Every structure is written in C-alpha cells, then in structure tokens.
Amino acid sequence: MTNFPRAAVIGNPVSHSLSPKLHGYWLKRYGIEGEYTALQVMEDALETTLRTLPSQGFIGANVTIPHKVNVMQFADKITDRATLIGAANTLTFKEDGRIFADNTDGYGFIANLRQGAPEWDPKRGPAAIFGAGGAARAIIVALADAGVPEIIVANRTRAKAEALRSDFGARVSVVDWVQADKMLEDANTVINTTSLGMVGAHDFKVSLDELSPKAVVTDIVYNPLQTPFLIAAAKKGCTTVDGLGMLLHQGVPGFERWFGKRPDVDDETRRAVLA
Secondary structure, eight states, X not given: OOSSOEEEEEESSOXXXXXXXXXXXXXXXXXXXXXXXXXXXXXXXXXXXXXXXXXXXXXXXXXXXXXXXXXXXXXXXXXXXXXXXXXXXXXXXXXXXXXXXXXXXXXXXXXXXXXXXXTOOGGGSOEEEEOOSHHHHHHHHHHHHHTOSOEEEEESSHHHHHHHHHHXXXXXXXXXXXXXXXXXXXXXXXXXXXXXXXXXXXXXXXXXXXXXXTOXXXXXXXXXXXXXHHHHHHHTTOEEEOSHHHHHXXXXXXXXXXXXXXXXXXXXXXXXXXX
C-alpha cells in the first residue's frame, strides 16, 4: 500500500477520459504527493472494485459512463443533489471503507457558465435544453437552484423528456424534437446536452433561426471545442461557452476533498488538459 493519497476515474471505456491529465496537472502544479489514474472497470466488477480500492490507498474516485447510476447502490451516504439527479460522479472513501457519493456535474456546469459568460443572469428568462440524459438531469437541478424560471426540454425520444417533467415538476416543460427550434425564441440560456456535433457523432441539425442574440449558449461536448452548434450561435451574435470548462470545474470539489487543496480553473489549466 502506498503512503500517499490515490484517486482514479472509473468507467468502461475510460481511456478517452481527460481526468487523469487534469488531476495530474493539479497535483504537479501544487506540489502535492499523490496519484490519479484511470481504471477500466467492467459492470460486473464494479462492487468488488469499489470495496477493494480503499485498501489499495485510494481515497476517492470520479465515475464516468456507464457507472454513474449503478455506483449509487453501493454508496453508504449520498448527497441530496446526487439523489435528486439519480447519479453520482464523485466518490470519497472514508477510512472505515464507507463510500460517500456526490454529483458535481451541475456545479461544474454553472461554474463554467459563470466563468465563460460573466454577464449571464439565470433569472432573466427560460432555459432551453436539447437532450434528456444524465447530464440534462444534473443541469436541470443546477439551473433550478440558480433561479431559472422555466426549463424547456426537447429530446428525440419524447418519453425521456416527459420523465424529466415528471421528476422535476412544473418548472420543466417539453416540446417535440421536430419543433425544438420553437423553444429558442424567448430562451435566455440554451444548452446542448446531446452528443450531436461531437467527433464521430451525427451533426446537430436543429435550426437556430429563432435564437436571440442576447442568449448565452453552451454545449457540453468538448471534442471539438467549437462545435457546429456553438459556431452557429456565435454567428447569431450570442455569447458562447464551450464544454471543456464543465469537465474542469466538476473536478474541483473532488480534488479538494481528496488532496486538501482547492485547485484553480484558469487558462493554464485549459492549456495543460488540451496539450
């Protein structure tokens, strides 16, 4: 067993994750003796892995696809926001082996928006969200906490969007995917939470003609950094915020808990992760 703290990101696959680069950079930047690694964990080995990590010197882990929902069943304590979202992305292992689960995706999303668009006022008008997956759930909770008055969701499978309305109440409304452009007219905040526009995925084809130039537009996709969605919004005059910052900011609470230092997310951090 090592005599310095260790943390990891667990997923399947996990080789694409930028988290080791991010946390490795922070450890080096702040002169902290520690280790952060990527662990590919199959679904049927998830519980065994979580139970054995503390004995190997691990004090925490980030969780990525496909384990964010399943880790909840093995946690001894779950934060209210992780319970509300129905998924966890940040685990802390206590000395007695207990597992503490949290979700920092929504925190990362809001912190990225505030950094990338300092003039953004969540209370100014509705938010329009494309997609209804796990990221959308975290973002809806964060937007509601920030004071967004109305959240409109469009998803290719309407039933998934309806499930969000069922879970989060009257502040959420749903429009059909084929009419998704109509939700943009009065939107103050517009978010793509789908994989559309990502390298290797289908293009984002919803028209942005109704988009107000006063809207703040963000995409959680960060490969490429400037997605076709963001490029089109910028041409309309909108303030745009890329998705990399969400990844960087969501890592802050975990790093602070595990290694005892609250790291900065700045241009230097971005350059290190993109290098």
